[in-house]
Amino acid sequence: MTKYTLNVNGKDHTVDADPDMPLLYALRDDLGLNNPHFGCGLAQCGACTVHLDGEAVRSCVTAVSDVGEAKVVTLAGLGTPEKPHPIQKAYVDEQVPQCGYCINGWIMTAAAFLRDNKKPTDQEIREALSGLKCRCGTHMSILRAVKRAAEMA
């Protein structure tokens, strides 16, 4: 066990963990942040996605010892009902999720993508989100929401 300082959603936290423990478990079990979810542990689905210095990464395969001083932002840190990120607002407006367990992947990935791509084409949106999983099949409304968010930005 080693002590690590993690900067999460703007605050420093210290966790005592095995170096190889994925960041996901530090966020969920040590910090009590429930929003990143365990989906596969294999970086195949996106349910655990967080931002590390603004880049969307899969926290289920990111060792806590590899985070270093990078700033971690989770879905809870992306925006609030009072100050929503455009993709969050669009998600509510489009009534996207069914079960909703997948949304970290789509929202955190789309947020990072839209920051760097102001006017994406439909095809670019699809390519940017490729590989993420939604088992309920809400793909149509996911695409509508990302397009709506792009138009808001």
Place this chain on the structure above:
Amino acid sequence: MTKFDKSFSRRKFLKSGLQAGGALVVSIGMPVSLDLLLGINQALAQSGRPPLTPDQLSSYIAVNADGTVSAFFGKMDMGQGLFVAIGQIVAEELDVAFQNVKVIMGDTATSVNQGGASGSTGVQMGGRQMRVAAAEARRVLVDMAAQQLATPVDQLTVADGVVSVKSDAAKKITYRELIGGKFFNVPLEWNKQMGNALYAPGKAQPKDPSQHKVVGKPIPREDIAPKVYAQSNFNTDIRVPGMVHGRMIRPEVAGAVPVKVDESSIKGIKGARVVHDKDFIGVVADREWDAIKAAQQLKIEWSSPTPPFFDYTQLHDHIRKADVHKRQDNKPVGDVAAAFKSAARVIEAEYEWPFQSHACMGPACALVQITDGQATVWTGSQKPHFVAAGLAATIGLPVDKVRAIWVPGPGSYGRNDADDAVMDAAVLAQAVGKPVRVQYMRDQGTGWDPKGPASIHRARAGLDADGNVIAYEFVSKGFSRVDVDTNGSKPAATLAGQLRGLPLAYVDGFGTPGESYGFPNKLVGWETVAPLLDRASPLRSAHLRDPVGPQIHFASESFIDELAAEVGADPVEFRLKYLTAPRDIAAVKAAAEKAGWKSRPAPNKANPSGGTVSGRGIAYSQRSGTVVAIVAEVDVDRTTGKIWARKFTVAHDCGQIINPDGLKHTIEGNIVQGVSRTLWEEVTFDANNVTSVDWASYPILDITETPESIECVLINRPEIAPSGAGEPSTRAVAAAVANAVFDATGVRIRRVPFSPERVKAALS
């Protein structure tokens, strides 16, 4: 939406209405005193609620101290917005504002067993009960108001929970003033059925649909914003003090059992403990990551059984040759054998469907707490009332000492792995004497969930000299849809039960096509084959969204298309020639019209023989009163074999529509999931075990493959009681795509999934 209330205390639960058998008997109209302002859990502690039985109005409806309404619902929403529809129905019948109705779902301490999420009956059966309960509540409230206002009932009117005198609006009284914070004590006429069939009306007649103001409106879901802002919990997020983490260990060879366990192999992991009970084996540890490591590191010597399976490529040969365990036919129409004998031509085809996995977004999770002869489980299972019974039997408690609290889980499309996780957590919690949270790992979620059954379907038709269908036969043969029960109420239907010695107690079940083709001589039926492994099988079959519907209708609606092609008829016109039910005809016509369907036979002879070609196909189906017709338009890359299911037009008739917006989202989800199952999904296995264990080995539809558009034609029939919408629109997707592929290429693909390799091989 239900929310986990962190202030809930077990002590209050012990004193709750569950145990308060002797309720106060108060005459109708005199409510039992109780203050709901404190919230549901505190309210239960007051022992004032009449018993939670199906024949009590208070089991469904309460007016809270603040005038809002609680609707206690014994079914639950799996993400399609069912609770909004229920709220609309209750608001409509009670004459209160929709936003003042809170639907509280799936907690055995607050709702009776209305069957859980089951067979698209949320509105059809569950809503029917909530409708009559709310109507009865309104009747009782108006009766009470009549006394208070000294005015006959027929001179009163109700709006937004305020009862007023028609001729003098100043004379009024509110529901809150009449009963707020107290429970109804009004008996209902219960039909003595539990589950989906439960029905307990009062004396009131529900409103005529022509009076509806809230039902039929596109009201959005209020549970989405909390999810999007990370403010609501999934069942995976529930924690209780003193809780430890559990993980299960499954064998590499299905059917193998642990014969020697080296507990010293995990002694370096803090708090790690082995729970080994007969063939059940799992670990717990204080920290989640430690439990995962312990499960990986524990040295187990497994038995070496004969490999139970064979390579999955032999699956359909196996089904073809396997002994028939049970056959069941619908009542035949006409003289089928004689008609085939007299036929000028006989057309035959056989279709194949693989095992498919629920493959939920997250593997199942459950948290079980057992203290002082009481147990509580937090579960994502879509049938918590049944789970409570299974848990009670698993750990040897009376069922009334078990509370199951449903909290939304990581997806649920039938009898997935959620019920198994509950029993695993229960066995672990009982063994270690602490609350245990179990979450499966991905390979267990996909590899070891109960599977949608694999099947073959034989279709045969006799045509006369003019090309009319005079004989028709359609027989499915496959694994039962209920190798394990549709719910977790019986330990024998769960992995934990089977690993602790109970053999699989499977039931034979399949199904027949839902259609109204009026062929003069017709036989439809099904046959089941025995499970491949009689205990703890990763290929045990169970309900997966629209159980056996996609299988059967892929075959039956592909075959109808084959007949149309055989006689050179347009596929829509061919169907309309034989369909008999007016709503079926209307749905097929509506889909075709909206899609701009032009009459011509398939395949499209104008298509080139190379490159990417396009086609259109139609398929239709009934399901428990709902009719869906789907036109699919596809592009097929003849070089790669890749199919893009580009556009869908869906005509959907489920009688009265409660919420058109929720319905549209539900249809879209079903179409996309249906396309995924059609194009990609197949559980692979070898002689030893299932080899589909993650998203790489069990691919689903990628966002890049999403249709360009899904057009919905919502056929609203307010005069017809609502039927289901949760599953029917997934039913005919595979056939619509198959028929479009045939139209595009002239090649008929009779085996799902239509993976690029399979399509390419078929086209070459």
